Amino acid sequence: xxxxxxxxxxxxxxxxxxxxxxxxxxxxxxxxxxxxxxxxxxxxxxxxxxxxxxxxxxxxxxxxxxxxxxxxxxxxxxxxxxxxxxxxxxxxxxxxxxxxxxxxxxxxxxxxxxxxxxxxxxxxxxxxxxxxxxxxxxxxxxxxxxxxxxxxxxxxxxxxxxxxxxxxxxxxxxxxxxxxxxxxxxxxxxxxxxxxxxxxxxxxxxxxxxxxxxxxxxxxxxxxxxxxxxxxxxxxxxxxxxxxxxxxxxxxxxxxxxxxxxxxxxxxxxxxxxxxxxxxxxxxxxxxxxxxxxxxxxxxxx
Numbered sequence: 567x568x569x570x571x572x573x574x575x576x577x578x579x580x581x582x583x584x585x586x587x588x589x590x591x592x593x594x595x596x597x598x599x600x601x602x603x604x605x606x607x608x609x610x611x612x613x614x615x616x617x618x619x620x621x622x623x624x625x626x627x628x629x630x631x632x633x634x635x636x637x638x639x640x641x642x643x644x645x646x647x648x649x650x651x652x653x654x655x656x657x658x659x660x661x662x663x664x665x666x667x668x669x670x671x672x673x674x675x676x677x678x679x680x681x682x683x684x685x686x687x688x689x690x691x692x693x694x695x696x697x698x699x700x701x702x703x704x705x706x707x708x709x710x711x712x713x714x715x716x717x718x719x720x721x722x723x724x725x726x727x728x729x730x731x732x733x734x735x736x737x738x739x740x741x742x743x744x745x746x747x748x749x750x751x752x753x754x755x756x757x758x759x760x761x762x763x764x765x766x767x768x769x770x771x772x773x774x775x776x777x778x779x780x781x782x783x784x785x786x787x788x789x790x791x792x793x794x795x796x797x798x799x800x801x802x803x804x805x806x807x808x809x810x811x812x813x814x815x816x817x818x819x820x821x822x823x824x825x826x827x828x829x830x831x832x833x834x835x836x837x838x839x840x841x842x843x844x845x846x847x848x849x850x851x852x853x854x855x856x857x858x859x860x861x862x863x864x865x866x867x868x
Contacts, residue, residue: 614865615681617691622715623867629707630697632659633867634666636673637681638691640867641666643698648729652752661729661756662698664857665722668760669696671859675852679862682850689767694718696763698756700725720763727755734857735827742833743825746801746809746817750824757855761820764852769816774844777815782844784811786837787818795835827854 617638626633630642643662669690673681681687694717697704701723708719722729730752738750749758768775778784790796796818802809822841825834831842845851 615687615863618865619691622695622717625711625714626695627868630699631868632662634662634861634864635867636666636669636690636864637687639669639687639694639696641669641696641698641864644700644703646700646703646724648724650726650728651730653731656729656731658698658724660731661722661724663861664731665696665698665756665760666861666864667857667859668757668855669764670861670863671854671856672760672764672852674859674863675850675854677856677859681863682852685771686764686767689771690763692717693767693770694720694763696720696722696760698722698724720759720766722756722759727759728753729756730754731857733757735824735855736829738828738830740825740828740830740833742795743821743835743838744796746796746798746814746821747804748821750828753824757857758820760855761823762816765816765819775848777812777819779811781815783815783819783841786840787811787815789837790818790835793835793837795837823853 614635615637618635619638619640622638622640623633623635626640626642629644631645632643634641641662643658643665645658647658648656648661671677673683673687675682695711695715697707697711697719698721699707704719704721704723708721711717711719731754733752733754735757738753740748740750765775769777774782776783779788787796787798791798798809798814801814819841822834822838823845825831825838826842826845831839834842845853
């Protein structure tokens, strides 16, 4: 579960399906009209990576107006507009397109037009689908897609989490990271959900990057807590005791990444600096994201 605090508004939703639901058969609603395609999308298949999964596409196409694939990893979305946004004209199409750009920027961190780590892309393709849309639309689809394809759906719930299209990861201040509740003011939740999807794929294949209590990440977070310099209890209370260590460690990693992206690494505690060193020492670890990355590795399926 993620808890978002934007100014004084708390936005929360559970992104982990529980139980089972009937297969969703009603396509996600489409808004009338559409948006103009920019030059970077005029030839969306140019340079696209192999890995098309026709069976998965057949499962996704009836329910999502917009589908991109990066190799065999699918980024999909409805036409439902974001509701918590600083751009009143923002559309569902724009949110899913930006998600695709963010994923491309993570997978091609050196911007040379090639995937930096094929095993990472393979892990994303084999284990995940990334979906954008409103909570009530996505909830039954998450469960159905997981059950039918074996892929966990990581979601950006665009009606309850903030989408700030101009967010670029900079322009905030901070004196210390002391709580799992912290986010920069007016940060876009899309960046966090994309990052979490990427790091979940890393954790699935690299022992050093899992989120268990005994992992390097888990131990660093616990050292911070033991020193009285970091708190997870407030969020655990917000989530009725369901804020588990694994989720906390993943979000701890993301917060540290955000702080270094904002140019404020000097405010990090000693355990947090250890995590930052782990990132910097991991070959190819992406230390930035680009909302305007060219879609050179992506194919627009629909």
